Amino acid sequence: MTAQPKLSVVIPARNALRWLPGAIASVGGGAAIEIIVVDDGSSDGTADYLRSIAASDRRVRALSTPGLGPAAARNAGLSAARAPLVAFLDADDRWRRGKLAQQMELHRLHPEIGFSFTDHRRFAEDGTELSGGFARCTGFAARHTMRQEGFLLDRDAQAQIYAEPLVATSTVMARTALLRAVGGFNEQLARAEDWDLWLHLAACGPVGCIPRRLTDRLVRAVAPESEEGLTRRSARRRVADAYAPAATALDPEAARLCRTTQLALEADGAELAGRHARAALLRLSAFAAAPSRAAAWDLLGRRAAQPVTQP
Numbered sequence: 001m002t003a004q005p006k007l008s009v010v011i012p013a014r015n016a017l018r019w020l021p022g023a024i025a026s027v028g029g030g031a032a033i034e035i036i037v038v039d040d041g042s043s044d045g046t047a048d049y050l051r052s053i054a055a056s057d058r059r060v061r062a063l064s065t066p067g068l069g070p071a072a073a074r075n076a077g078l079s080a081a082r083a084p085l086v087a088f089l090d091a092d093d094r095w096r097r098g099k100l101a102q103q104m105e106l107h108r109l110h111p112e113i114g115f116s117f118t119d120h121r122r123f124a125e126d127g128t129e130l131s132g133g134f135a136r137c138t139g140f141a142a143r144h145t146m147r148q149e150g151f152l153l154d155r156d157a158q159a160q161i162y163a164e165p166l167v168a169t170s171t172v173m174a175r176t177a178l179l180r181a182v183g184g185f186n187e188q189l190a191r192a193e194d195w196d197l198w199l200h201l202a203a204c205g206p207v208g209c210i211p212r213r214l215t216d217r218l219v220r221a222v223a224p225e226s227e228e229g230l231t232r233r234s235a236r237r238r239v240a241d242a243y244a245p246a247a248t249a250l251d252p253e254a255a256r257l258c259r260t261t262q263l264a265l266e267a268d269g270a271e272l273a274g275r276h277a278r279a280a281l282l283r284l285s286a287f288a289a290a291p292s293r294a295a296a297w298d299l300l301g302r303r304a305a306q307p308v309t310q311p
Contacts, residue, residue, distance in 0.1 A: 005059075006032040007104060008086045008176065010077030012070045014040040016091035017049055019218070024053065024060065026094040033100070035060045036077040037091075041067025071185035071193040078176070078184050086176050092218040093170040099214035103173045106150040106208045113152070114201045115174035116208030117167045120215040133213055137164035139257065150210045158202035159250035161195075162243055163257035169194040171215045178204060192235035199243045236262055 009027055013020050020037070027035055037060060039046045050062035063080060065073050070090075078086060085107060087100060103116050122132030134141050140160055144151070153160060161167055172194075182200050185193045201207070240258055247254040 005034040005083040006085065007034075007100065007173075008077075008081035008083040009033060009035045009089055010074055010081065010086055011035065011037045011089050011091055012040055012073035012077065013037055013042060013046055013091040014067065014070075014073070015042045015044045015046070017042070017044045017046050019092040020046065020049065021053075022094060023089055023091050024057075026096075027089070028095070028097065028100065030059075030100075033059055034082060036080055037062050038073040038077045039064045040069070040073040041065065069187070069190070071187045071189065075184040075187065078179055081176050084176055085173055086179060087173040088169050090170050090217075094216040095170070096214045096216065100173075102150065102210050102212070102214065103208075106210060107173065107175075109150075110152060110206065110208060112206050113175070113208040114178050114205030115172055115198065116150070116210065117173075117198075118171040118210040118214040119212055120168045120171050120217050121213050122217050122219050124219060125221070130219060132217070132219075133168075134166070134211065137166055140164055140166055144209075144211060147211050150208060153202075153207045153209055156250040157207040158199055158243070159247045159254040161198050161202050161207070162240075162247035163251065163254045164261055167195070167198045168215060168217050170217055172198070174201065189235050189238070191232045192239045195236070196239045196242075199239070199247075203246065233262075 007030075011020070011023055024035060024037070027033065035057075037050055039050060039062060041064075047062075047064065050060070054060045054062050061080065063076055065076050074088060085104065087103070089095060099118060103118065106116055107113055119133045122130040124130055134144075143160075178201065179197075182197070182204065184197070186196050187193070189196055240255075240262065244255050244258075247258070
């Protein structure tokens with residue numbers, strides 16, 4: 001048995017061989033890191049690839065689950081983690097240089113942190129950069145606009161995470177013991193299990209944030225009226241309803257902002273799926289629910305959408 005790592009990286013993968021090598025490469029070097037890749041019933045050669053890379057990279061450990069979904073796959077990785085901190089990375093996402101070092105330093109300085117997250121970039125499958133990250137979270141951005149270094153959110157962290165889409169899973173680093181204590185990801189949720197977990201953890205301890213774009217996140221097109229779109233909407237509403245009392249106790253505006261956020265997320269899915277009329281209607285509804293300069297900009301369709309090369 002090798003020495004205990006300082007960080008466990010958990011990567012769930014299902015038929016993601018197209019992106020997985022890039023995700024693993026983005027973790028970077030460091031003997032104090034273990035990389036746990038959970039092959040969740042892939043049929044695209046992922047298992048063979050993992051056997052090959054594990055033979056040449058001693059940090060990589062391959063596990064398998066029989067197509068149980070990302071929540072169960074991440075939980076399997078969490079169960080096997082040997083480090084006091086866990087970082088989650090989806091197989092089709094990428095970390096930027098310095099991401100892990102900066103987060104680990106924030107946790108070292110503030111060991112009471114339950115979990116931390118960073119800002120991120122969003123990309124469509126064709127490489128187009130989308131509006132996203134903290135820039136689309138107008139309340140959070142206005143509140144923390146002057147911050148450049150890592151910090152701890154205020155005591156209303158749960159309400160902030162509830163109201164706006166601050167936390168992307170591939171930006172998160174968390175204490176292993178706390179993740180296990182709360183039971184990890186809720187496997188009964190078909191989707192939104194990550195948002196559910198961040199809200200749960202925010203009620204358990206301080207939350208850290210690094211206001212830098214240190215993760216690249218792939219956003220896939222999902223039409224709102226598709227089976228996947230309906231599943232996502234149902235799961236988000238279930239989570240929103242469950243945490244509404246606690247969030248509104250911290251911030252009376254949280255529920256209204258959350259409803260606006262859900263409409264904006266559905267609009268994003270419709271736009272990427274080519275349902276432009278549907279996207280416009282959803283954005284109009286979001287603007288009507290919470291008028292703002294950012295919402296007006298979004299309504300006019302002037303979102304950041306410029307071709308870039310995804311690293």
